[in-house]
Amino acid sequence: MTKTDEAVSSARAAGALEVFSIFLKLGLTCFGGPIAHLGYFREEFVARRKWLDEQAYADLVALCQFLPGPASSQTGFAIGLMRAGYAGALAAWAGFTLPSAMALVLFAFGASALGGPVGTGLVHGLKLVAVAIVAQAVWGMARSLCPDRERASIAAVAALILLFSTSALAQIGAIVLGGVAGLWLCRAEQTNGAGHIAMPVSRASGFVFLAAFIILLAGLPILAHVAPSSGIALFEAFYRSGALVFGGGHVVLPLLREAVVGPGWVSDDVFLTGYGAAQAVPGPLFTFAAYxxxxxxxxxxxxxxxxxxxxxxxxxxxxxxxxxLPFWDNFRKRLTAQAMMRGVNAAVVGILGAALYDPVWTSSVQGPRDFAIALTGFVLLVAWRAPPLVVVVFSAVAGIAAAML
Incomplete structure (x- = not known):
């Protein structure tokens, strides 16, 4: 290795450490869900550090919202990639993800020790948090993603599909149907995106990453069938869930429930308790998977x-x-791509709406008292703009009080 190569390597290492320290701070303090996370990122990297300008940041956020996956984590990953290459991207992901993942793993180990009226009330209160949070997500997403009768109808059909069949195939079918319906019904609007994202990813590398994505998505179920293994089955279930999430972190709820509750790996009660606890920690909601x-x-x-x-x-x-990343500038300007994603996003609203009813509502709201707690949490979130952590504390305390009474 030449001195120049050593200098470049040292600079990248230093850049990756800088990226990790900044994202670790964000991972410890970013409460409020993906939209709030994107606001924190803008303040940190556009306004304060000026690592990229407003247009580049808006363009990057548009890409991450267009793709499946957790938009805020993908945005952070891309910023780390721009700053310090692939090492910086991994540093950004680790710094932003590990704090909440570790907190939820600790909660998982301690949750089994909860007993008596206090423990029972706390667990039930966390389940009621899920009702308020998912209802808020459905309300907000419906207003922004289903503003007309065409997209509202796509959402309603997707919800009906999921209400009558909660299998993974039904969820995939609803998303595909939404995309096809979008091509037919949602071509009226067109967004002319401006700006450009410069990333250290070549077109050849882009094809390699796309091939890896498709091979894993198609090949893992086959591998799990041919070579039965708990590790492969677990990885396949979570990979499939992560690959099919459009529209925000809360949409992963029905996918994960089908992946882990369906096979009997986790009970509905344990699932919803963890989902409620996930609202109390900073960082991406996808760390619910660690729990x-x-x-x-x-x-x-x-x-x-x-x-x-x-x-x-x-x-x-x-x-x-x-x-x-290497193809985004051209692809995002296509009318057909925009129409398809409008339909997909509308279908996602319907999928989340179905999940609000089953399992969230049916497993949590057992009477007027539960409904009152969940309704209060929803009003705090939507009308009073209270942080999710406030709703978690309120619901936990209310759940304990209800159990002791």
Whole structure:
């Protein structure tokens, strides 16, 4: 290695450490969900550090919202990539993700010790948090993604599909149907995106990442069938869930429920308790996967299960982002691509609406008292703009009080 190469390598290492320290701070303080995370990122990297300008940031956010996966984590990954190459991208992901993942794994280990009226009330209060949070997500997404009768109809059909069949195939079918309907019904509007994103990813590399995304998505189910293994089955379930999430972190709820509750790995009660707890920690909602991996029944659970689940759910979003970066400028200007994604996003609203009813509502709201707690949480979120952490504390305290009464 020449001195020049050593200097470049040292500069990249220093850049990756800088990226990790900044994103670690964000991972410890970013409460409020993906939209709030994007606001934190803009303040940190556009306004304060000036790593990129407003147009480049808006363009990057548009790409990450267009693709499947967790938009805020993908945006952070891309900013790390721009700053310090692939090492910087991994540093950004690790710094932003690990704090909440570790907190949820600790909660998973301690949740089984909860007992008596206090423990029962706390767990039930966390389940009611899920009702308020998902209702807020459905309300907000419906207003922005289903503003006309065409997209509202696509959402309604998708919800009906999921209400009558909660299988993974039904969810995939609803998304595909939404895309086809979008091509037919949602071509009236066209967005002319301006700006350009410069990324250190070549077109050849983009094709390699796309091939990896498709091979894993199609090949993991076959591998899990041919060579049965709890580790492969777990990784496949979370990879599939991460690959099919459009429209925000809350949409992963029905996908993950089908992936882990359906096979009997996790009960509905444990699932919703963890989902409620995930609202109390900073960072991306996808770290809920670490909790699920830790509480998994069978031979794979604990730290190993959490690691497999966490990597599995984030990997597809990262691969598809790296695949899209070299081609985004041309693809995003196509009318057909825009129309298809409008239909897909509308279908996603319907899928999340169906999940609000089953399992969130049916497993949590058992009477007027539960409804009152969930309704209060929803009003706090929507009308009073309260942070999710406030709603978590309120619902937990209310759940404990209700159980003791």
């Amino acid at each position: 699920l991996g830790a509480v998994m029944k069978g031979s794979l659970g604990g730290i190993a299960g959490a690691a497999v689940a966490l990597i599995g759910i984030f990997l597809p979003g990262i691969l598809i982002l790296l695949a899209a």
